[in-house]
Amino acid sequence: MRRGLLAWSAAELPAETLDARIDGVRAAARAEGLDAVLVYSSFARPQALSDLTGVVPFFFDAVLVVPAEGPTLLVGGLPKRDVTVLRPCGKVDEVRCNPDNLAELISALDERGLLQGELGLFEIADVPWRLVAGLQSARGERPLRAFSDLPVIQADDANALLFERAADLGRAALAAPILPMTGAAGVVAAAELAARSGGAEEVQVLLAPDFDRAPGLRRIEADEPLGARYALAVSLAYKGRWLRAARLIERASGLQQVGPARQALSKAGEALTPGHTIAGAVEALRATGGWWSIETAEGGLQFRTLAASGSEFADGPSDAPLGLGQVVVLSVGTSEEIATISVRVGGGTILS
Amino acid sequence: MPEGGLAALRRARVMELMARERRDVLVVYGNAVRPELLRYVTDFAVLEGHAVAVLDDDGLTLFVETPYEAQRAANETRGVKVRFVPDVIAAARAAAVGRNIGLGATVYLPTGLARAFPDAADLTEAMLLMAVHKHPLEVEAVAEAAAVADRGYAVFRNAVRPGRREYEVIAEVEAFLRAAGCADHFVIMAAGNTEVRGMRPPGDRRIRAGDLVTTEITPSVRGYYAQLCRTLVVGDPSPEQAAAFAVYRDATEAGLALVRPGATAAEVARAENDVFRARGLGEYTSSTYTRVRGHGLGLNVDSVPSILESEDFVLEAGMTLIVHPNTYHPETGYFVLGDAVAVTDSGHRRLAATPLELFSVPA
Numbered sequence: 001m002r003r004g005l006l007a008w009s010a011a012e013l014p015a016e017t018l019d020a021r022i023d024g025v026r027a028a029a030r031a032e033g034l035d036a037v038l039v040y041s042s043f044a045r046p047q048a049l050s051d052l053t054g055v056v057p058f059f060f061d062a063v064l065v066v067p068a069e070g071p072t073l074l075v076g077g078l079p080k081r082d083v084t085v086l087r088p089c090g091k092v093d094e095v096r097c098n099p100d101n102l103a104e105l106i107s108a109l110d111e112r113g114l115l116q117g118e119l120g121l122f123e124i125a126d127v128p129w130r131l132v133a134g135l136q137s138a139r140g141e142r143p144l145r146a147f148s149d150l151p152v153i154q155a156d157d158a159n160a161l162l163f164e165r166a167a168d169l170g171r172a173a174l175a176a177p178i179l180p181m182t183g184a185a186g187v188v189a190a191a192e193l194a195a196r197s198g199g200a201e202e203v204q205v206l207l208a209p210d211f212d213r214a215p216g217l218r219r220i221e222a223d224e225p226l227g228a229r230y231a232l233a234v235s236l237a238y239k240g241r242w243l244r245a246a247r248l249i250e251r252a253s254g255l256q257q258v259g260p261a262r263q264a265l266s267k268a269g270e271a272l273t274p275g276h277t278i279a280g281a282v283e284a285l286r287a288t289g290g291w292w293s294i295e296t297a298e299g300g301l302q303f304r305t306l307a308a309s310g311s312e313f314a315d316g317p318s319d320a321p322l323g324l325g326q327v328v329v330l331s332v333g334t335s336e337e338i339a340t341i342s343v344r345v346g347g348g349t350i351l352s
Numbered sequence: 353m354p355e356g357g358l359a360a361l362r363r364a365r366v367m368e369l370m371a372r373e374r375r376d377v378l379v380v381y382g383n384a385v386r387p388e389l390l391r392y393v394t395d396f397a398v399l400e401g402h403a404v405a406v407l408d409d410d411g412l413t414l415f416v417e418t419p420y421e422a423q424r425a426a427n428e429t430r431g432v433k434v435r436f437v438p439d440v441i442a443a444a445r446a447a448a449v450g451r452n453i454g455l456g457a458t459v460y461l462p463t464g465l466a467r468a469f470p471d472a473a474d475l476t477e478a479m480l481l482m483a484v485h486k487h488p489l490e491v492e493a494v495a496e497a498a499a500v501a502d503r504g505y506a507v508f509r510n511a512v513r514p515g516r517r518e519y520e521v522i523a524e525v526e527a528f529l530r531a532a533g534c535a536d537h538f539v540i541m542a543a544g545n546t547e548v549r550g551m552r553p554p555g556d557r558r559i560r561a562g563d564l565v566t567t568e569i570t571p572s573v574r575g576y577y578a579q580l581c582r583t584l585v586v587g588d589p590s591p592e593q594a595a596a597f598a599v600y601r602d603a604t605e606a607g608l609a610l611v612r613p614g615a616t617a618a619e620v621a622r623a624e625n626d627v628f629r630a631r632g633l634g635e636y637t638s639s640t641y642t643r644v645r646g647h648g649l650g651l652n653v654d655s656v657p658s659i660l661e662s663e664d665f666v667l668e669a670g671m672t673l674i675v676h677p678n679t680y681h682p683e684t685g686y687f688v689l690g691d692a693v694a695v696t697d698s699g700h701r702r703l704a705a706t707p708l709e710l711f712s713v714p715a
Contacts, residue, residue: 001538001539001553002553003522003526003537003538003539003553003554004519004522004523004553004554005517005519005553005554005555005556006552006553006554006555007555007556042383042384042385042460043384043385044383044384044385044398044400044401044402044460045383045401058552058553059385059538059540059553061385061460079550079639079642079643080639080640081549081550081640081641081642081680082549082550082552084549084550085549085550085551085552099639099643124463125441125462125463125464125467126402126462126463126464127462127463128459128460128461128462128463129461129462129463129465129466129467130459130460130461132463133463133466185530185531185532185533186531188530188531189527189528189530189531190527192523192526192527192530193523193524193526193527196519196522196523196526196527197519197520197523197524199519199556204399205530206424208427214427216423216426216427217423217424217427218424218427218428219397219424219428219535219536220530220533220535221533221534221535221573221574222533223531223533235420244420291419291423293418293419293420295418295419295420301400301401301417301418302400303400303418303420305417305418305419305436305438308419308436309419310436331419331420333423
């Protein structure tokens with residue numbers, strides 16, 4: 001679940017920005033001959049709903065209905081009383097809550113004359129079968145159509161500011177543990193306190209407490225001593241925008257250790273330019289000989305993998321050109337070093 | 353602790369279930385919303401995207417959707433082959449195709465996976481019931497989590513003061529829990545008065561004198577969650593707040609008094625709700641104002657059974673649950689109170705040490 005600040009701020013994510021994003025979905029729906037687009041979301045796949053409405057589904061799942069014409073609707077899988085809780089979390093024309101969100105969704109679609117219409121469902125393979133089968137049954141087994149044309153909205157001004165705020169919180173989290181800590185749990189606690197008290201929506205901290213003995217990152221479920229060097233990684237969000245960063249730290253000095261892997265990351269980051277593919281970055285990261293990944297914020301997940309070592313992409317790494325302002329997360333790990341940076345295409349590194 | 357710890361113990365139980373159900377292969381799905389069956393089998397708590405485990409004669413393979421999760425899973429599990437694949441559903445289908453398959457999933461089973469295994473036997477219910485009946489070592493993990501919740505609530509009480517924002521309060525609690533070695537936590541809260549109808553993660557509202565501040569603190573230890581529900585007042589409780597608290601205290605005690613082997617979830621819920629009905633507050637026990645009157649605790653925050661008057665689930669020794677008559681009160685706003693318990697052969701063992709009282713902090 002989300003345990004940090006959850007509050008829609010119209011100053012940071014203006015209603016006009018969200019309206020423009022919804023208008024993009026409506027236009028795509030009309031272009032595909034759809035009467036409405038349905039976007040499923042849970043906190044395990046929060047991004048699309050967050051992008052379109054500002055709502056982060058903190059511990060529930062929800063379906064957003066974007067008709068080609070007419071008001072938007074959000075059906076949350078929460079008790080009915082929680083309409084008052086959910087409504088201020090973002091911008092949606094109508095909010096309904098029902099623990100049986102399928103029944104509520106069917107009822108709402110029927111009331112609007114959309115139940116038997118042409119309905120497109122975003123990322124249909126990832127949506128719970130309970131919802132898909134239930135909807136299809138209510139439609140007399142008329143199938144739902146797959147919809148994939150959500151507008152790419154990373155580069156707008158609102159997102160740029162939210163990413164910058166997330167980067168500020170990431171820097172605070174990474175800097176906080178550089179104190180005379182005695183144990184792994186204390187490092188994680190300090191990083192979380194810095195991020196959450198600054199307003200992070202969520203922060204997940206991984207640690208390799210004794211990097212030279214065991215370089216793998218993991219969650220800490222019991223305190224343990226730190227080695228001479230430890231690796232610290234944070235994945236964190238501010239109002240729906242996720243970034244990652246990792247550092248290798250010398251315990252005695254508290255200083256960041258910089259080696260060939262980080263230099264490779266910098267080189268890979270520089271290779272990410274608008275209108276070009278990630279091929280240059282892939283080449284730079286492959287040369288490290290370690291594990292590596294290239295991710296971006298796109299689609300329903302917080303991070304979508306564009307390329308990674310040891311993976312099995314059916315069509316190979318992404319060959320799509322990068323957009324101006326797109327945020328890309330680069331990670332690399334070797335037996336000597338671990339590092340992650342977040343890069344804004346055409347705008348340089350925003351968190352390292 | 354058996355060799356391999358709780359993870360090995362659970363995996364052995366799963367293998368027994370597969371043999372009983374005559375399944376050659378088990379496919380188990382999990383995500384961050386409902387991670388418990390996947391954790392039961394793999395000991396991995398997924399944070400991002402889908403994760404699918406395939407268990408068969410060749411061993412246990414875990415498919416995850418991001419490279420970061422793959423790195424973490426490889427470092428957090430034992431005896432599990434971890435693979436990052438961009439399409440975990442296709443990978444699971446390829447790994448388990450053409451076999452006598454059982455499926456453990458929950459209501460979040462993605463459409464792609466359901467379509468990949470149309471003929472699989474659904475073992476979800478059997479797995480959830482298996483998880484409800486806990487080994488004594490699992491009960492002890494819940495008890496340890498309850499002890500952490502007690503300490504966490506003390507941190508919460510100290511953090512609440514006028515002028516602080518809700519998320520600053522929870523940040524202190526989270527830092528305490530991480531320092532205590534607690535990797536995961538479910539927490540919701542609210543602050544205010546009659547306008548408050550429920551709880552949610554923290555917002556940016558500042559705490560004010562006179563606020564009722566509610567919270568459910570739910571830390572996990574080795575993956576097992578325990579919950580503590582308490583309400584405090586910023587300043588001295590008003591007569592209305594004190595009177596309302598008495599209803600919730602009596603309802604909690606009435607529900608807890610019935611927790612023993614052979615009792616049903618319905619009987620526990622009815623005992624709680626009867627206290628409200630006797631005081632003319634029966635309306636507030638309905639689904640308009642409240643969700644459940646308690647629930648199971650385990651590898652998921654909200655496990656089987658739901659404590660509801662419609663739920664005939666029979667309690668047995670080795671189960672862990674919370675009794676919490678949380679609901680709206682028309683004179684004070686949303687109010688919470690509840691304790692975790694373990695069902696024993698002779699009744700129950702209360703796991704919380706925090707007194708059942710209406711706390712107050714300086715205004």
